[in-house]
Amino acid sequence: MCGIVGYFGKEPVEDILIKKLKLLEYRGYDSAGIAVKNSTSLKVTKAVGEISNLKAKVKPLNSAYLGIGHTRWATHGKPITTNAHPHLSTDKCWAVVHNGIIENYEILREDLIDKGHHFLSHTDTEVIAKLLEQTFANLPGDDSCDKYLTALVNTCNALDGSFALGVINKKADCVLFAKNNSPLYVAVNNGEFMMASDPTCFIGFSQSYFALCDGDFGMMTKSCLTFCDKNLNKIEKTPVELNLVYSGDTNDFNHFMLKEIYDSRRVIDNIIELYSKKETLSGFTKETFKRITNIKIIGCGSSYNAAVIGAKMMQERLGIDCSAYVASEFRYSPPTFGKNTMAIFVSQSGETADVLAALNLAKARGALTVSVVNVEHSALSKSTDLTMPLKAGMEIAVASTKAYVGAVVVLYVLALKFDSLIRKTGFDLQQLSTLKDLLQIEKEPEYQPIARLLSKADKLMMLGRGYDYYTALEACIKIVGTSYTSATPYFAGELKHGPLALVSKGTYVIAFATDNDILTKTLANAEETAARGAKLILCTPIELPKEQASRFVHIIKVNKIDGPLQTVLNIIPWQIIAYYMSLYKGNNPDRPRNLAKSVTVE
Numbered sequence: 001m002c003g004i005v006g007y008f009g010k011e012p013v014e015d016i017l018i019k020k021l022k023l024l025e026y027r028g029y030d031s032a033g034i035a036v037k038n039s040t041s042l043k044v045t046k047a048v049g050e051i052s053n054l055k056a057k058v059k060p061l062n063s064a065y066l067g068i069g070h071t072r073w074a075t076h077g078k079p080i081t082t083n084a085h086p087h088l089s090t091d092k093c094w095a096v097v098h099n100g101i102i103e104n105y106e107i108l109r110e111d112l113i114d115k116g117h118h119f120l121s122h123t124d125t126e127v128i129a130k131l132l133e134q135t136f137a138n139l140p141g142d143d144s145c146d147k148y149l150t151a152l153v154n155t156c157n158a159l160d161g162s163f164a165l166g167v168i169n170k171k172a173d174c175v176l177f178a179k180n181n182s183p184l185y186v187a188v189n190n191g192e193f194m195m196a197s198d199p200t201c202f203i204g205f206s207q208s209y210f211a212l213c214d215g216d217f218g219m220m221t222k223s224c225l226t227f228c229d230k231n232l233n234k235i236e237k238t239p240v241e242l243n244l245v246y247s248g249d250t251n252d253f254n255h256f257m258l259k260e261i262y263d264s265r266r267v268i269d270n271i272i273e274l275y276s277k278k279e280t281l282s283g284f285t286k287e288t289f290k291r292i293t294n295i296k297i298i299g300c301g302s303s304y305n306a307a308v309i310g311a312k313m314m315q316e317r318l319g320i321d322c323s324a325y326v327a328s329e330f331r332y333s334p335p336t337f338g339k340n341t342m343a344i345f346v347s348q349s350g351e352t353a354d355v356l357a358a359l360n361l362a363k364a365r366g367a368l369t370v371s372v373v374n375v376e377h378s379a380l381s382k383s384t385d386l387t388m389p390l391k392a393g394m395e396i397a398v399a400s401t402k403a404y405v406g407a408v409v410v411l412y413v414l415a416l417k418f419d420s421l422i423r424k425t426g427f428d429l430q431q432l433s434t435l436k437d438l439l440q441i442e443k444e445p446e447y448q449p450i451a452r453l454l455s456k457a458d459k460l461m462m463l464g465r466g467y468d469y470y471t472a473l474e475a476c477i478k479i480v481g482t483s484y485t486s487a488t489p490y491f492a493g494e495l496k497h498g499p500l501a502l503v504s505k506g507t508y509v510i511a512f513a514t515d516n517d518i519l520t521k522t523l524a525n526a527e528e529t530a531a532r533g534a535k536l537i538l539c540t541p542i543e544l545p546k547e548q549a550s551r552f553v554h555i556i557k558v559n560k561i562d563g564p565l566q567t568v569l570n571i572i573p574w575q576i577i578a579y580y581m582s583l584y585k586g587n588n589p590d591r592p593r594n595l596a597k598s599v600t601v602e
């Protein structure tokens with residue numbers, strides 16, 4: 001949610017900011033803006049929509065050498081130019097970009113209005129700019145960069161909430177920054193300095209970077225980079241090697257979403273390669289797991305949908321109590337858990353605010369924490385006792401596809417590992433190679449007519465039992481999130497207890513029936529909807545008798561694999577269908593309206 005960038009150096013600052021904002025666009029894309037400065041002026045440019053709109057508007061400021069930029073996902077106030085960042089102080093000297101939420105902004109705003117400040121936007125961020133002006137005016141001493149930094153620290157000490165901030169002042173030769181509960185990184189390259197919400201921005205700029213911790217502040221000046229804490233004590237930080245591969249090209253695909261669906265095979269390969277090495281899971285010992293009597297798996301959205309599969313497979317395999325939780329519920333309505341719990345956090349970004357808050361709770365309760373995470377430099381990955389990377393590579397489309405596959409597969413690996421430790425079973429990843437060979441991504445042309453059909457529907461109902469219900473959960477989130485068609489998953493057995501009332505002539509009902517043991521039950525439920533006028537689509541690996549098959553408008557015949565990995569084979573067609581539904585409805589599958597890739601606010 002929101003991407004921020006800052007630069008102090010020798011290159012044309014507007015070019016750098018725009019280029020880096022483009023890389024951060026996945027974090028929010030409703031509006032964007034930059035503020036740049038030369039020795040006499042500060043210039044702000046903002047535009048609604050994507051970075052390309054901002055780029056078209058920017059007219060370089062002569063000899064500008066520092067600046068800040070922002071790409072927005074609106075939290076407070078509509079996505080209009082006035083609400084786009086940077087925001088200015090009343091004297092128009094301070095410019096601020098912000099990622100996060102200031103919870104006490106209303107009180108601060110009222111107070112600042114009483115003191116004569118004028119607000120132009122509906123954002124929480126604007127109070128920071130006004131407060132900086134106010135705080136700075138009350139500080140004694142000469143107007144040095146240190147004084148500007150002091151103003152930032154004192155201002156932030158008055159803020160409640162989360163923030164990653166980039167700040168400049170018309171009269172100061174520095175870029176200031178602060179972090180609390182929103183990601184922020186800084187890098188140096190031979191007299192140039194850069195800060196960004198994602199270290200990906202530093203690829204091609206520096207070989208290493210500094211990861212800011214909550215409560216860190218700092219500034220970039222012409223000659224140096226300084227870090228300090230909230231008491232203005234200087235702190236030393238150790239650089240981290242920048243070990244990232246940029247995969248921001250769609251290659252021959254029209255969109256990242258489709259490209260990333262095709263990447264799934266490589267993700268499985270990467271997982272096999274990593275987890276086949278003995279040392280990868282060396283932290284997962286018998287001793288570590290000895291105290292564990294229950295497992296809680298926590299995530300949001302698609303990561304939660306992977307978590308439910310993980311919980312079921314672990315429960316079945318290990319015979320201990322395993323359940324999955326939506327992170328926002330877990331943090332406010334936690335189950336009974338403690339030191340005997342293994343709390344597994346699933347996240348593509350590793351930045352999701354509710355997941356991080358749930359992690360803090362689990363740590364406070366003494367649980368053994370494990371992250372199953374794609375972004376290896378993320379706060380989540382760095383903060384758990386043990387971490388298991390997804391190795392999916394950069395996932396750029398907002399709709400998670402390959403990372404979801406990666407999460408299910410890594411949870412499967414963890415279940416195998418756990419089992420091998422407690423029951424001394426073998427740890428054999430052979431089934432993953434089989435899985436990879438059975439993926440049917442190339443059947444894409446076969447799924448397109450189904451997508452075309454469903455793109456005309458008002459609503460879709462999806463049915464399943466057990467793992468099939470979990471696939472329905474994920475298929476629905478993909479379809480809703482990319483095509484904006486209402487799609488709801490139901491436990492097949494629950495239909496008669498209410499949802500059946502929704503079925504009318506022409507309602508599309510999609511049944512997942514991939515488990516032979518319960519096939520007839522689910523098919524019977526589907527038939528009940530057909531009897532009320534529903535048009536049926538079936539997803540199954542099982543060959544139906546001709547007569548029975550004729551009752552379905554389409555049958556998606558998936559390959560068969562034993563056990564929970566069937567869910568991976570089942571979801572691929574629906575990722576592709578969601579992609580094409582989005583296209584047929586004229587949407588951008590990579591950038592669904594109202595959403596963002598990284599959800600750093602509650």
Ligand code: AGP
Nearest residue numbers: 301302303347348349352399400
């Ligand atoms: C779905 O396609 C989404 N991208 C979304 O549900 C996502 O899985 C969720 O926001 C959690 O994000 P995370 O995996 O980065 O924590």
